[in-house]
Amino acid sequence: MLALSVDIGGTHIGCAVVRDREILAFSSLESEGSESLASLLASIAETMRCLLAEAQSGAAECQGVAIGFPGIVDARTGRIFSTLKKYEDAVHLDLPGWSRETFGVPLRIENDARMALLGEQYAGAAQGVHDVVMMTLGTGIGGAAMILGKLLRGAHSQAACLGGHLPVDFRGRPCSCGNIGCAEAEAAGWSLPGVVRGWPGLESSSLLQAPRLDFRTIFAAAAQGDRVAVEVRQRCLEVWAANAVALIHAYDPEMVVMGGGVMQSGAAILPYVQEYVARHAWAAWGKPQVRSAVLGEKAGLLGAVPLLQEEF
Amino acid sequence: MLALSVDIGGTHIGCAVVRDREILAFSSLESEGSESLASLLASIAETMRCLLAEAQSGAAECQGVAIGFPGIVDARTGRIFSTLKKYEDAVHLDLPGWSRETFGVPLRIENDARMALLGEQYAGAAQGVHDVVMMTLGTGIGGAAMILGKLLRGAHSQAACLGGHLPVDFRGRPCSCGNIGCAEAEAAGWSLPGVVRGWPGLESSSLLQAPRLDFRTIFAAAAQGDRVAVEVRQRCLEVWAANAVALIHAYDPEMVVMGGGVMQSGAAILPYVQEYVARHAWAAWGKPQVRSAVLGEKAGLLGAVPLLQEEF
Numbered sequence: 148m149l150a151l152s153v154d155i156g157g158t159h160i161g162c163a164v165v166r167d168r169e170i171l172a173f174s175s176l177e178s179e180g181s182e183s184l185a186s187l188l189a190s191i192a193e194t195m196r197c198l199l200a201e202a203q204s205g206a207a208e209c210q211g212v213a214i215g216f217p218g219i220v221d222a223r224t225g226r227i228f229s230t231l232k233k234y235e236d237a238v239h240l241d242l243p244g245w246s247r248e249t250f251g252v253p254l255r256i257e258n259d260a261r262m263a264l265l266g267e268q269y270a271g272a273a274q275g276v277h278d279v280v281m282m283t284l285g286t287g288i289g290g291a292a293m294i295l296g297k298l299l300r301g302a303h304s305q306a307a308c309l310g311g312h313l314p315v316d317f318r319g320r321p322c323s324c325g326n327i328g329c330a331e332a333e334a335a336g337w338s339l340p341g342v343v344r345g346w347p348g349l350e351s352s353s354l355l356q357a358p359r360l361d362f363r364t365i366f367a368a369a370a371q372g373d374r375v376a377v378e379v380r381q382r383c384l385e386v387w388a389a390n391a392v393a394l395i396h397a398y399d400p401e402m403v404v405m406g407g408g409v410m411q412s413g414a415a416i417l418p419y420v421q422e423y424v425a426r427h428a429w430a431a432w433g434k435p436q437v438r439s440a441v442l443g444e445k446a447g448l449l450g451a452v453p454l455l456q457e458e459f
Numbered sequence: 460m461l462a463l464s465v466d467i468g469g470t471h472i473g474c475a476v477v478r479d480r481e482i483l484a485f486s487s488l489e490s491e492g493s494e495s496l497a498s499l500l501a502s503i504a505e506t507m508r509c510l511l512a513e514a515q516s517g518a519a520e521c522q523g524v525a526i527g528f529p530g531i532v533d534a535r536t537g538r539i540f541s542t543l544k545k546y547e548d549a550v551h552l553d554l555p556g557w558s559r560e561t562f563g564v565p566l567r568i569e570n571d572a573r574m575a576l577l578g579e580q581y582a583g584a585a586q587g588v589h590d591v592v593m594m595t596l597g598t599g600i601g602g603a604a605m606i607l608g609k610l611l612r613g614a615h616s617q618a619a620c621l622g623g624h625l626p627v628d629f630r631g632r633p634c635s636c637g638n639i640g641c642a643e644a645e646a647a648g649w650s651l652p653g654v655v656r657g658w659p660g661l662e663s664s665s666l667l668q669a670p671r672l673d674f675r676t677i678f679a680a681a682a683q684g685d686r687v688a689v690e691v692r693q694r695c696l697e698v699w700a701a702n703a704v705a706l707i708h709a710y711d712p713e714m715v716v717m718g719g720g721v722m723q724s725g726a727a728i729l730p731y732v733q734e735y736v737a738r739h740a741w742a743a744w745g746k747p748q749v750r751s752a753v754l755g756e757k758a759g760l761l762g763a764v765p766l767l768q769e770e771f
Contacts, residue, residue: 219743229743278614294613301606301711302590303744309708312741315629315640317701324741326704328627389629392638396621397709399613429624429636431531431541432615 149204151195151212151250152451154259154444157233157286160187162194163448164202164209168270170445171202184234192249206250213255213451214242215262221304222257223459228304255454258308260289261298263406263440265450268293271442272404279402280310280394281440284387284409284416286336287311287323292398298457299398311335313393315386330393334386336361336409342382346375354379362412384416388423395428395435406440461516463507463524463562464763466571466756469545469598472499474506475760476514476521480582482757483514496546504561518562525567525763526554527574533616534569535771540616567766570620572601573610575718575752577762580605583754584716591714592622592706593752596699596721596728598648599623599635604710610769611710623647625705627698642705646698648673648721654694658687666691674724696728700735707740707747718752 149171154161160176174194181187199206216237218230227237246254257265264273264281273279277296283289290310292299299307311331312324319328320338332338340360349355352375357364365383368376391403403424410416421437428435442449466473472488486506493499511518528549530542537555558566569577576585576593585591589608595601602622604611611619623643624636631640632650644650652672661667664687669676677695680688703715715736722728733749740747754761 294611294618299606302713303711303742305741305743306606306709306711309741312708313625313705314701315626317627317645317697326708326739326741327701385629389626389639393625393705396624396638397618399615399618401614427638429617429621429638430615431617 148452148456149209150451150455151199151206151209151252152448153191153212154215154262154447155184155217155234156259157217160191161444161448162191162198163451164195164198164204165448165451167452168449170448171204172198173445173448174198182233182235184237185240188245195250206252209250209252210452211253211255211455212246212250213257213262213454215259215447215450216256217259219304219308220256220258222255222298222300222454222457225254225256227256257298257450257454258291258304259447260308261291261300262447262450262454263289263442264291264293264404264446265298265453266442266446266448267404267406267440269453270449271446272438272440273402276402278398278400279404280307280398280400281404281406282310282387282391282394283407283440284335284405285407288331288335288390289407290394292394292400294398294400307398310394311390313390313397315389315393330386330390334383339365339379339383343375343379346379348375352376362409366413366415380413380415384419385423387416388420388427391420391424391437392428395424395430400435402436402438404438404440406443406446410439460764460768461521462763462767463511463518463521463564464760465503465524466527466574466759467496467529467546468571469529472503473756473760474503474510475757475763476507476510476516477760477763479764480761482760483516484510485757485760486510494545494547496549497552500557507562518564521562521564522764523565523567523767524558524562525569525574525766527571527759527762528568529571531616531620532568532570534567534573534610534612534766534769537566537568539568565767569610569762569766570603570616571759572620572622573603573612574759574762574766575601575754576603576605576716576758577610577765578754578758578760579716579718579752581765582761583758584750584752585714588714590710590712591716592619592710592712593716593718594622594699594703594706595719596647596717597719600643600647600702601719602706604706604712606710606712619710622706623702625702625709627701627705642698642702646695651677651695655687655691658691660687664688674721678725678727692725692727696731697735699728700732700739703732703736703749704740707736707742712747714748714750716750716752718755718758722751
């Protein structure tokens, strides 16, 4: 099956023509300066036409357009319920209408973390696994769950995509979502600087001079033996591992797939979480596996075909 | 619809003949001394015959037998996967066969917390609500979730029934399940004595002399102004409220139903959790409600008809 696939991110928009598990043509659009999705639709359409030409295909041969969007999305109706600060005009756009007019094909839209899970399940780390959750460690912590081969969405499309907003410390830090001590508030890109700034002993740490307090910096300083960095790293590993167990207890999967940019910074993350899950997760039936995502930024794009094939 | 309903607990077994939302006849069997379920089947059958006579009905008029069991149960096949210390012989019993031979009707079995949710949803606090989670505060913390009108069970029947085993404190107390800092390890009947015993200032608290460290004792001492009891009560309220938000973020319900014996001890529990959820839960679509269960110990028994009617 041929499909047009769009992965909308905060700083870039990935566009691709995909055939089943293969990306035939790919291009990335800069979107950092743009707050409106409507203003980007013409560039997306133009890019897609070039990619179709590159793939020697026509839009009419495609099953449809699949969009991964960073917000709360109703895949059943193609509506965007809620955006997270960026692309606030998206809730008013008729994207299925735009797709019909522009390409003459139907459109489906889904939350970006769910798209990444669909991609990894269809073409990546979780091929053939019908019960799988995904954690995406980045600026925030993305979540998604598939149960018996179906994405879990819930009544208002919020189920499982708030996996990073399960509390791991009920007297912890305020989260951007309004809750207290969410995994994301304790160990994600946006919350990390606050965690480090309050750390005891920071005045004698190399982190005090760091131009950027990101996970790359923390893991590098920890590898050099910086005490604060070692302690912060340990705390983050524990938060992610506790969050993985929470997802296992919540959704009963056979596998946890860990993805996102942070996974590149720390080779220690995967073995730590694997060992923690083996020791602490309760699974009467056996042992849930923990694996790294393998598709990187292409995961969401490769979710296109399974999304378009899904029967609602 | 008429049904035979059995609710298997650690110290008592509730038996009933139910017609739709009504209990026609009820009796409770003592089971404290018995470690084997097989040894109780004859008493259950005998009790059911008396209850059928009392209800002026015959077994043949019943749609089936529904059993709520405290363990991990595969409702699709009627198998018990895992028991929690008691009734370990149950995994080897052919309960559907027993029901056919004894009553000539089919049997279904489900986890007891899921049965309580089914009952509250069919005949109690959550009537007409298709998206609802339940927390049962007792010796442990039971959990169950219904999404779009269907119980969530997951691949190995563990989904949602481990709701009390979502961590709320990743550096917290060891849980009986093997995990760290589960809601149940921080604020449930079995873990409460350990929480109190380590509390700073206990030596000058009335709790030091308490014959039983249960929630009734804590709430009573807190009402008298005992400082340790006030602090422990506050901590437990925060744990339960954080657990309620975790369930909302995990399963996207319209309502949280709170049940279990502990709810009788503390009139403060419900308003505290309601207020916390209103302030801290992230629901783009509106406000999840928090309500008390209304069926008490009868909830599980009233889950019989919806369980027997469910299509797998």
